[in-house]
Amino acid sequence: MSRRGLLKTAGGLTAALALGAGSAPTAADAAPAAFTHPGMLHNWGDINRAKVRVAAGNDPWLSGWNRLTANAHAQSTWTPRPQATVVRGGTGENYGLLYNDIAAAYQNALRWQVTGSEAHGRCAANILNSWSSTLTTVTGNADRFLAAGIYGWQLANAAELVRDHVAFDLAAFQEMMVSVFYPLNNQFLTGHNDACITNYWANWDLCTIASVMAIGILTEDAAKYDQAVTYFKSGAGNGSMAHAVPYLHTDADGYALGQYQESGRDQGHTVMGMGQLGAICEMAWNQGDDLYSYDSRRFMKAAQYVAKYNLGNDVPFTTYTWGSGQNCAQQSHTVVSASSRGQVRPVWAMLHYHYNRRLGLDDKYIAQMCFSVAPEGGGGDYGSTSGGYDQLGFGTLMYAK
Template sequence: MSRRVPPPPDTGRPSRRSVLKSAAALAVAASVTAPRVADAAPAAFTHPGMLHNAGDINRAKVRVAAGTDPWLSGWNRLTANSHSASTWTPNPQATVIRGGTGENYGTLYNDIAAAYQNALRWKVGGTETNAACAASILNAWSSTLTTLTGNADRFLASGIYGWEFANAAELMRDYDGFDLAAFQQMMTDVFYPLNNQFLTGHNDACVTNYWANWDLCNMASVMAIGILTDDAAKYDQAVTYFRSGAGNGSIAHAVPYLYTDADGYALGQWQESGRDQGHTVMGMGQMGAVCEMAWNQGDDLYSYDDRRFMKAAQYVAKYNTGQDVPYTTYTWGSGQNCAQQSQTVISTGSRGQVRPVWAMLHFHYNRRLYLDDKYISAMYYDLVTPEGGGGDYGSTSGGYDQLGFGTLMYAK
């Protein structure tokens, strides 16, 4: 699928590199076509076409084989992670519980990380043993899992692990030892109903009760399942919700206030900024996943609403690299009766937390679009690179909220 680099908006600043390289950039830009406006699913889905397309995979393969950094450094982070070992043994469960009595969801997120990382090692390194391991993990779960349950947190499980699991399967869809049909059925029967229930009913709570990440992860899962199963209705459901959904994950609600700082950079306050920074950074990864998957199907959500998401990422990155940002009191309705609550100041909780979400954003805005992403770049180069993945950022669920390895797969 070919694309033209879209022209920059009136807000935001052109990158320094784009001024120096404008002739070359324009020559490339003139040779390809623009992403279409995200109004409907593509006539035919592109595969692989979620977090990684064929070009991403080939670039990583060539650069790693040549021993070129930063791809080699990203590859070394992957191969050093125990989840990427071809000897990983899956631990599938018939029932996965997140929230309440009997929690066992750690088995799921660890196996997803292992499936994804082994799939990457196969795609980039060509090792058959990693392919066989990834397929065995995916097949074991699709033949075993029947139920996701727990308290309200079951919707986090259906969302986060839904889009992550589907991404591992997308990488393996052309491997003979992988039962794609059985996996598609599991995603449709076990994950999608909870995704849909949350986005349409919000667990019978006030529509603004749940933080943006709850919407975003379920939206990402719906989109990923739509791509995995070539289901245009599901894909369209996710795109429509991103643009105009009633909950806090839709773009205008996730980024409620816009600013311009003293240096002229456009910023957008993130919905969870008054809560804590760990969840705020998590949001960059969840919305980033939605935008990247859509991009690889030809839809540019990254630039939707005058690049509102970029403004949010710049805001979050600026604050988490130790700089001040403006903050407007955030008020929302909570519980079942929409009781009003407010946050009057930005939270310092977990400020500067490192999660592997920034490579995707930096290499899109700065290297695909030639925009000056000053604060995103600082977050990535000063604190994160080279990005690891699940297992590199703690053993609890927060360390597995994103698949990671963006340096390997997104560097350009």
């Protein structure tokens, strides 16, 4: 039974009785009968724990909180700069305006949730309202699909935190997500920009899956949520688990490792992938689906592999070959890439506190990476370029247990 099936005991009992002895529901993996809110990167338990621990002055939560309040984006005086058209890729790029405003909306929303600061709650609502009343188009070259994916799931997560704030126009925001972001998300997952199915790196699929899932949760659209979960499990592109983690290994100490699809490319994008996968799994977890454990915890094996290598250790590597372009021209990686090795991104706390603290598993390399980069910051703490904003961050504050 899925985690959600265990949680929904009343509904499960009713369904079992209706089906009769020896029968089982055929939609065991369908979207929840009732969506949980807040139910994306953070649930009420996360928020309440942060409230209590920060108020008590306990570490590591207090250190995470101080990292948040020191960020320029987390100030209630932030002024949004909404655009009718966001461009990523090609000429006229302006997408930096969007990712900076997303970071500000999310960080102000966190401050409102953790301390009840009305100024921060209204700031977050104002940022999101300004975009939902202005934005009509996300465009550019193929990178428009990255923008629709990354900023889609991040916007939805910021909105989820203030969905009940009196100043937030939830309906208008939902409409923007469905009319501006979802069509691009769906177009990419179903057509991959008319390229060979393996042409695009795993992260392109993953951020898109995350956006579809987040929009599904925000709008309580079961079909969209199911689309994301199904693609994660069995999609044709590089974002489905078997393709995102194509090879499994075991190191000399007996730890199971999973070679990530982008490991031969560079480590910046590889660590980014851990963040995108983590976002998908955490959102699903908060809706009752345990994707963290899917396919014998294939994701955990990948995170162990990526963490071990970026801590400076050797890892095994199997030659990875894929088809590129429109004609599926063959390309190969024969070694793990040392490019941007050791790059710090705020993705590890979420993974450590799930696998080690929720499940009690030995996550040696994930744990070492988690504590080597703690306390985690967020957008604005890791450089000014887009890579520093690929994750919303602040995992030490929100996930420490």
